[in-house]
Amino acid sequence: MSGALTVPALPAGAPRRRPGARWADEAYRRGLGALALLVFVVVALIVYEIARGAGPSIRAFGWHFLVGTEWDPVADRYGALPYVFGTAVSSGLAMLLALPLGLGTAIYLAELAPHRVDQAVSFVVELLASIPSIVYGIWGLFVLAPLLRTLVEPWLIQHFGFLPLFQGFPFGIGMLNAGIVLAIMVVPTIASLSREILLATPPSLREAALALGATRAEAIAVAVDAARPGILGAVILALGRAVGETMAVTMVIGNSNRISASLLAPGSTMASVIANEFTEATGALYLSALVEIALVLFALTLVMNAFARLLVLWATGGRSDAAGAA
Amino acid sequence: MKPEIRIRTHDFDLFYGAHHALKSVSLEVPANSVTAIIGPSGCGKSTLLRSFNRMNDLIPGVRVRGRVELSGLDVYAPGTDVVELRRHVGMVFQRANPFPKSIFENVAYGLRLLGVNRRAELEARVETSLRRAALWEEVRDRLGRSALALSGGQQQRLCIARALAVEPEVVLMDEPASALDPTATARVEELVLELKSRYTIVVVTHNMQQAARISDTTAFMMVGELVEVGETRSLFTRPRQKLTEDYITGRFG
Numbered sequence: 001m002s003g004a005l006t007v008p009a010l011p012a013g014a015p016r017r018r019p020g021a022r023w024a025d026e027a028y029r030r031g032l033g034a035l036a037l038l039v040f041v042v043v044a045l046i047v048y049e050i051a052r053g054a055g056p057s058i059r060a061f062g063w064h065f066l067v068g069t070e071w072d073p074v075a076d077r078y079g080a081l082p083y084v085f086g087t088a089v090s091s092g093l094a095m096l097l098a099l100p101l102g103l104g105t106a107i108y109l110a111e112l113a114p115h116r117v118d119q120a121v122s123f124v125v126e127l128l129a130s131i132p133s134i135v136y137g138i139w140g141l142f143v144l145a146p147l148l149r150t151l152v153e154p155w156l157i158q159h160f161g162f163l164p165l166f167q168g169f170p171f172g173i174g175m176l177n178a179g180i181v182l183a184i185m186v187v188p189t190i191a192s193l194s195r196e197i198l199l200a201t202p203p204s205l206r207e208a209a210l211a212l213g214a215t216r217a218e219a220i221a222v223a224v225d226a227a228r229p230g231i232l233g234a235v236i237l238a239l240g241r242a243v244g245e246t247m248a249v250t251m252v253i254g255n256s257n258r259i260s261a262s263l264l265a266p267g268s269t270m271a272s273v274i275a276n277e278f279t280e281a282t283g284a285l286y287l288s289a290l291v292e293i294a295l296v297l298f299a300l301t302l303v304m305n306a307f308a309r310l311l312v313l314w315a316t317g318g319r320s321d322a323a324g325a326a
Numbered sequence: 327m328k329p330e331i332r333i334r335t336h337d338f339d340l341f342y343g344a345h346h347a348l349k350s351v352s353l354e355v356p357a358n359s360v361t362a363i364i365g366p367s368g369c370g371k372s373t374l375l376r377s378f379n380r381m382n383d384l385i386p387g388v389r390v391r392g393r394v395e396l397s398g399l400d401v402y403a404p405g406t407d408v409v410e411l412r413r414h415v416g417m418v419f420q421r422a423n424p425f426p427k428s429i430f431e432n433v434a435y436g437l438r439l440l441g442v443n444r445r446a447e448l449e450a451r452v453e454t455s456l457r458r459a460a461l462w463e464e465v466r467d468r469l470g471r472s473a474l475a476l477s478g479g480q481q482q483r484l485c486i487a488r489a490l491a492v493e494p495e496v497v498l499m500d501e502p503a504s505a506l507d508p509t510a511t512a513r514v515e516e517l518v519l520e521l522k523s524r525y526t527i528v529v530v531t532h533n534m535q536q537a538a539r540i541s542d543t544t545a546f547m548m549v550g551e552l553v554e555v556g557e558t559r560s561l562f563t564r565p566r567q568k569l570t571e572d573y574i575t576g577r578f579g
């Protein structure tokens with residue numbers, strides 16, 4: 001038997017380099033690079049399409065679109081202020097309610113609760129975050145609204161009715177309902193992110209504070225302070241969710257396009273008016289106006305995010321105590 | 327003349343759950359001097375140090391037996407105010423742990439806890455503390471900058487300044503230089519020597535040369551027991567215990 005032409009076989013399992021390995025690496029890198037680029041392309045296309053769709057409305061109303069309060073499909077005149085206002089109020093109210101609740105929960109879970117309580121509650125909080133928003137909407141409509149109508153709102157009117165904020169008729173649905181539903185929807189975001197951020201702060205900070213004679217509460221305050229940029233990030237994320245939330249809000253806000261100082265009055269948000277009217281928008285300008293609202297919503301979230309990032313940058317890097325520089 | 331005793335432990339035991347980490351430790355720490363605690367890793371040096379200001383209270387399942395006295399105060403007595411106790415005992419940790427605040431606010435933190443809020447007083451005491459920690463010249467023109475921008479050695483001296491600001495009687499240091507380079511280590515050692523006229527200092531170290539350089543008294547521990555304690559020079563030159571001799575001549579550990 002002549003083996004003159006056989007290539008000596010490598011022992012089984014010996015490492016060997018396939019000739020195409022380097023080339024494959026390069027292709028892999030480029031492939032992923034192209035995918036990343038695709039994200040930008042998709043975003044750019046979305047912006048382009050929305051801006052194009054909004055064109056007629058922008059040409060017809062200009063800046064007046066943002067400050068106009070008239071929304072009249074019959075006369076074909078559109079101003080989006082009531083919806084901008086509704087978004088701002090419902091989201092603002094939601095954050096006002098959700099921040100103390102979410103942050104309080106996070107501090108309790110991260111710093112005070114026994115391990116098993118923390119595990120159990122954290123699990124439920126994560127669960128809350130995964131409930132579809134229509135479920136929250138149904139709850140707001142069938143549980144919260146009657147409660148507000150029969151108990152809470154009459155009480156508010158009776159005791160705080162001297163404030164414009166609590167004047168009017170107890171409808172049950174409206175700004176207050178939307179704010180509460182949104183708050184409940186974003187509490188899990190704030191709570192679970194803030195909890196994780198707190199757990200990620202070094203225990204040595206609390207030790208340092210305690211060793212200096214801080215009480216438990218004062219030591220926790222140090223940890224919360226150290227976690228502030230991250231907590232801010234969590235809050236902005238939650239705000240983004242509240243601003244963009246559509247389904248639940250549409251169900252409980254009452255869908256009126258009047259601006260009212262009262263939280264008890266019905267209203268609309270940018271997202272809810274699009275959801276409500278898009279399918280029935282027959283006229284070209286009507287449709288274009290709705291698309292322009294989408295454009296404003298898009299720009300708003302963009303600005304908010306950029307603002308949040310700047311805040312975080314400021315909070316972490318250039319934190320300065322000017323007065324300290326004696 | 328017999329020196330004043332600042333810290334005294336008497337038959338002190340500490341358990342982490344079932345683990346007996348300190349066994350009947352009786353130690354006297356003289357005032358206004360440097361006491362070093364040496365011994366192999368895991369022998370209970372940090373545990374003993376943290377017993378002096380009850381930092382072990384934070385760990386679930388810790389039990390103690392016996393007595394610790396600080397300036398005559400019974401540290402583990404039921405009526406002892408732990409927060410108040412810790413204000414009299416500064417602590418410096420193995421890894422520098424400045425707060426993510428400005429240099430100024432780091433040093434001012436303990437003062438603010440005490441209710442000092444007047445700007446002039448804060449500034450004066452922050453400066454004094456930074457000078458004592460030999461850091462003032464390096465940071466005087468950037469007190470408002472983040473403490474996290476300092477080098478490791480500067481951060482550790484900042485932590486010392488932070489501890490000194492509230493005028494403690496005792497400063498406990500747990501391997502304060504173990505994470506530092508030789509130059510920074512030398513600066514911390516110098517600082518310890520400068521501070522002892524004013525404070526009682528207890529330093530945990532696993533570096534015997536360091537203990538020999540900076541301490542007046544040395545305590546040697548092994549597996550939870552205090553094997554030998556004595557004047558530093560004589561402990562290193564004429565150890566009384568065989569275990570001590572084996573350790574300092576490097577036969578183990």
Ligand SMILES: Nc1ncnc2c1ncn2[C@@H]1O[C@H](COP(=O)(O)OP(=O)(O)O)[C@@H](O)[C@H]1O
Pocket residue numbers: 342345347365366367368369370371372373374385
């Ligand atoms: N939090 C803790 N829980 C349980 N055991 C601990 C804890 N901290 C330290 N120990 C144990 O106590 C002993 C002494 O630890 P320590 O005081 O940290 O030693 P050293 O500082 O001398 O290295 C070790 O056996 C260690 O495993």
Ligand SMILES: [Mg+2]
Pocket residue numbers: 371372373500
């Ligand atoms: Mg240790």
